[in-house]
Amino acid sequence: MDRYLTFNQMIKQTYFKILRQFLINLFLFYLLPMSLTAFTNITEKNAGAFTIYFSTASWIYISLILLFIITKNMRDLLEKIKQETIIVYNQSILGDTNENDSAKLTLIELIETRQKIQEMQSTIKKIIQSEKQQKQELMFQVSAAAHDLKTPLTVIQGNAQFLQSMYIPGNIGQCLEDIDLASQQLNLYFNQLINYSKTFYNDTSNWESLSSDYLFELFEQEIKLITDKKADIQFSNNLPASIYLTLNLNLFLRAILNIVNNAIDHSQSSYPTIKINYKLIDNQFYISIWNSDSSFTENLLEKYGLLFYQDKQATDSEKRSNFGIGLAFVKRVAKIHGGQVNLSNFDNGALVTICIPI
Known part of the structure; x- marks a missing residue:
């Protein structure tokens, strides 16, 4: 019989396997021992009772043999289906294309299911x-x-x-x-x-691994250049030790400067306070930029990062200086670095946090 079987064929195969094993066990553990056993002390008085006892014990014994065989084969059948289902799941959902596991598949329905899922995944990828x-x-x-x-x-x-x-x-x-x-x-x-x-160009030549000490010094120099006499800049480094970050320095620096510029432009104060904090949590690098006398509207907190999105609740002066590109750029930079950007209102000010893995 072909090793590839449909579900119905596998059920029939299990059925005949149970029948074959039952007949073999019935012969070896019941008929053969009984034919070689001599019964003594059977008289006319106890013959009826012995017959009833023997018949009952025989049926119980035979039933136990049959129950054991059915249980064992059904367990083997279900375990086989379970293993093949797991293989299909790993290959189709998790993307594991182990050829050795593929060779273990025997159930035609599951093989066809795997092929259909892989075809669907291939179409989606395209x-x-x-x-x-x-x-x-x-x-x-x-x-x-x-x-x-x-x-x-x-x-x-x-x-x-x-x-x-x-x-x-x-x-x-x-x-x-x-x-x-x-x-x-x-x-x-x-x-x-x-x-x-x-941010959409797959150019890896601009990516490099740089120490946090170098980056923080560079950030401080660049930020002070664009905020000279415009804001009170405060830096805080809460890293336990120097780390190395792999990033596109040009894009990442532009994203930070973009946030700082927006903080100055949208602050209600003529000389706002801007606090920049660095920290490390669970192998994630966080840079937080907080500015005083400013806040994000509810609309912006819900839809920030959408290209060309302009907040309807913003003032006319803010709309004229906001093209709906800045936050979309920051969010895109965080994404290509495997991280994310979060906006929130905190301590009577606006807080922007960029998080990237180290």
């Missing part, structure tokens, strides 16, 4: 890869378009600044100031869009 490729191509096109638009924008901004240096009567000077301001906003928008698109 769809995901296709969507990922399309998203990368789209971000590349967006980045290229942003680069192309920056050139004429620079010309417009340069001409507007040049004309502003000349004496121009009437409202034309105000128009030039508006053009210059709008050009600056567009330039900032394009820069943020280009930085966001870079």
